[in-house]
Each structure stands twice: as structure tokens, then as C-alpha cells.
Amino acid sequence: MPGNPPPDPAQRDRAIAALAAIAIGIQILEAAIPSPVPGIKPGLANIVTLVALLVLGWRAAAAVTLIRVLGSSLLLGTLLSPAFWLSLAGAIASLAMLAVLRPLAPRHLGPVGLAIAAALAHTSGQFLLAWAVIIPHPNLPLLLPPLLLAALITGGLTGILAAHVLGDPRIQRHVRTRKSDP
Amino acid sequence: MNPIGLRWGDAVIGALASALVIAAFALAYFPAGGARVLVISQAGAAPQHEPLDRRRTLEVTGPAGITRIEIEPGRARCAESPGYRNICEGSGWLQAHGDIAVSLPNRLTLQVLGSEPGFDSLHY
Structure with missing residues (x-):
């Protein structure tokens, strides 16, 4: 069943490492695609966070996400730059949101709702950091509504994609191999 | 399912x-709290504060000519300015805290302020 952590810690660590590697790859590919609007991007790497959350649990999702933020910033050369702190703030905010909502999944809440809530938390966390520290301009809140709208749309899309990933037989095999894997 | x-x-x-x-x-x-005062800053002169309380027209003379400023309750605009690209006029009605219009030929900025404290400028 999704949500049950695998018994073997080594196997779990390997799964986290593999998911983090995939997430870093997705984030780097996404960084190479120019965005029509600054501050808005699909956030496809969050699919991996959702898969980790629903398959391995919140701690694994947190590990995958934090490794992704650190690893992709190392590869993109943004470590400790404002982009890195914004990325980290968004990651922490969305992980906090997922920690709150995790007990409701999968019984009352599917990947789409989780993804939308996490995307809004991500954007809000980033925005608070940007407004409080990086660009404390009184008119910056005018940017927030379009960013939240974008988060709603991209969150819904990543949620649908995550649901399809989770429903894929090849993933399902991994979700269920906790007993049958040698 | x-x-x-x-x-x-x-x-x-x-x-x-x-x-x-x-x-x-x-x-x-x-926004609920709109602009309350227009600050007219011209190079070499002390900033002039005009409350946005009633409809009136001001004329400010600068090096390039006359900038005509229209004030209405809660908003103000640069109605006419000597700049040939109409950048000052193009700013439209200034009605939110921090909105600004600039006439470079007349070395003039018009900014409306609300009640909250704001930043004068931003550099990064």
C-alpha cells in the first residue's frame, strides 16, 4: 500500500537517492527552459516529492526535496545565492504544508489536492522571503496574485502528473514490492 | 475509482x-487605503506636499516648460508635460500608495503616498 515505509533502511535510502537524482535532473532540465514570465515555472520536480511522499512517507519526501534543492543549486551554480534561498524557502513551506495534509492522504485527499496546497505554500513561502528580505518594496504584493494563480494551475498539473506516475504499473510494482522483492 | x-x-x-x-x-x-497625498519633487527645490482632497489643477514650471497636474480626491495625474514622448502623461492616474510619474525634461517626479510608510527608492 502507498504510504507504508519499506522495512529495509538501506533500500529506503537507495530509493531516496534515486528519487532525489531524478528530481535534480528534472529541475536542471526545467532551468534550461526559458520561462515566459519571471518567477513562474512548472515545478515538475515536485512530482518526485509527491511520489516520495505517497510511497515512502513525509520524511523521505523532505529528504528528497532538500537534496534536490541543494544538489540542483550546486549544479546550477546558485548555491547560497538569492535563487537558492528562495528555492529553499519554497521547499520548506511546501514540506510544512504536506506535513499537515499528509494524514489525510490517500483516504480523503489525492495527489492533486496535495500538489495544489504544496504549490501555493511554495509560492507563499518564496514570496514572504522575497518581500521580507530580498526586495522589500511596498508594491511587491501586487505580484503575488498572478503568482498564486500560476501556482494553482501548475500545482494542479503536477498533481495530475504525479497521479499518473503513481498509477503507472512500473511505479506500482515498486510501491508494492515491499513483500515480494528478494 | x-x-x-x-x-x-x-x-x-x-x-x-x-x-x-x-x-x-x-x-x-x-486596496482599501488609497493615496492621500501627492509629493511633487523638482530638482533644486524642496518637495511640495499636496493633499488629495478636492479637485484642482496645479501648474509646475520647469526647465522645459509647464507641467499641468490634475488632482482629484484620492488620485492625481500628470495631465500635460513638455516631454515629447509623453512618459509623464503615460503613467495615468496615480492612486495606489507609491505610484509615481516622472517628467525628466522638467526634472520633476510626482508620487502619491498613502498612510503606510514606504521606501523612497530601491536598488539591488
Whole structure:
């Protein structure tokens, strides 16, 4: 069943490492695609966070996400730059949101709702950091509504994609191999 | 079971998120506390503060000519300015805290301020 952590810690660590590697790859590919609007991007790497959350649990999702933020910033050369702190703030905010909502999944809440809530938390966390520290301009809140709208749309899309990933037989095999894997 | 595993919680979150986005748009673009004072700053002169209380027209003379400023309750605009690209006029009505219009030929800035403290400028 999704949500049950695998018994073997080594196997779990390997799964986290593999998911983090995939997430870093997705984030780097996404960084190479120019965005029509600054501050808005699909956030496809969050699919991996959702898969980790629903398959391995919140701690694994947190590990995958934090490794992704650190690893992709190392590869993109943004470590400790404002982009890195914004990325980290968004990651922490969305992980906090997922920690709150995790007990409701999968019984009352599917990947789409989780993804939308996490995307809004991500954007809000980033925005608070940007407004409080990086660009404390009184008119910056005018940017927030379009960013939240974008988060709603991209969150819904990543949620649908995550649901399809989770429903894929090849993933399902991994979700269920906790007993049958040698 | 639907293909993407939708639950009632998804509908709740979708509705709450949509409400949040709509509320954010409403709050950000229709602020309750609008502009209250127009600050006219001209190079070499002390800034002049004009309350946005009643309809009137001001004329400010600068190096390039006369800038005509229209003031109405809660808003002000640069109605006519000597700049040939009409940048000052193009700023439209200044009505939100911090809105600014600039006439470079007349070395003039017009900024409306509300009640909250703001930043003079921003550099990064």
C-alpha cells in the first residue's frame, strides 16, 4: 500500500537517492527552459516529492526535496545565492504544508489536492522571503496574485502528473514490492 | 475509482485555493487605503506636499516648460508635460500608495503616498 515505509533502511535510502537524482535532473532540465514570465515555472520536480511522499512517507519526501534543492543549486551554480534561498524557502513551506495534509492522504485527499496546497505554500513561502528580505518594496504584493494563480494551475498539473506516475504499473510494482522483492 | 485518485479533500483544497487566489487579486488590486497625498519633487527645490482632497489643477514650471497636474480626491495625474514622448502623461492616474510619474525634461517626479510608510527608492 502507498504510504507504508519499506522495512529495509538501506533500500529506503537507495530509493531516496534515486528519487532525489531524478528530481535534480528534472529541475536542471526545467532551468534550461526559458520561462515566459519571471518567477513562474512548472515545478515538475515536485512530482518526485509527491511520489516520495505517497510511497515512502513525509520524511523521505523532505529528504528528497532538500537534496534536490541543494544538489540542483550546486549544479546550477546558485548555491547560497538569492535563487537558492528562495528555492529553499519554497521547499520548506511546501514540506510544512504536506506535513499537515499528509494524514489525510490517500483516504480523503489525492495527489492533486496535495500538489495544489504544496504549490501555493511554495509560492507563499518564496514570496514572504522575497518581500521580507530580498526586495522589500511596498508594491511587491501586487505580484503575488498572478503568482498564486500560476501556482494553482501548475500545482494542479503536477498533481495530475504525479497521479499518473503513481498509477503507472512500473511505479506500482515498486510501491508494492515491499513483500515480494528478494 | 477515478484514474487520478481524486477525493473529496481535493475538491475542498481546490475550492479553498481558488478562493485564496480570487481574494488575493481583490485585495491587491482594490486596496482599501488609497493615496492621500501627492509629493511633487523638482530638482533644486524642496518637495511640495499636496493633499488629495478636492479637485484642482496645479501648474509646475520647469526647465522645459509647464507641467499641468490634475488632482482629484484620492488620485492625481500628470495631465500635460513638455516631454515629447509623453512618459509623464503615460503613467495615468496615480492612486495606489507609491505610484509615481516622472517628467525628466522638467526634472520633476510626482508620487502619491498613502498612510503606510514606504521606501523612497530601491536598488539591488
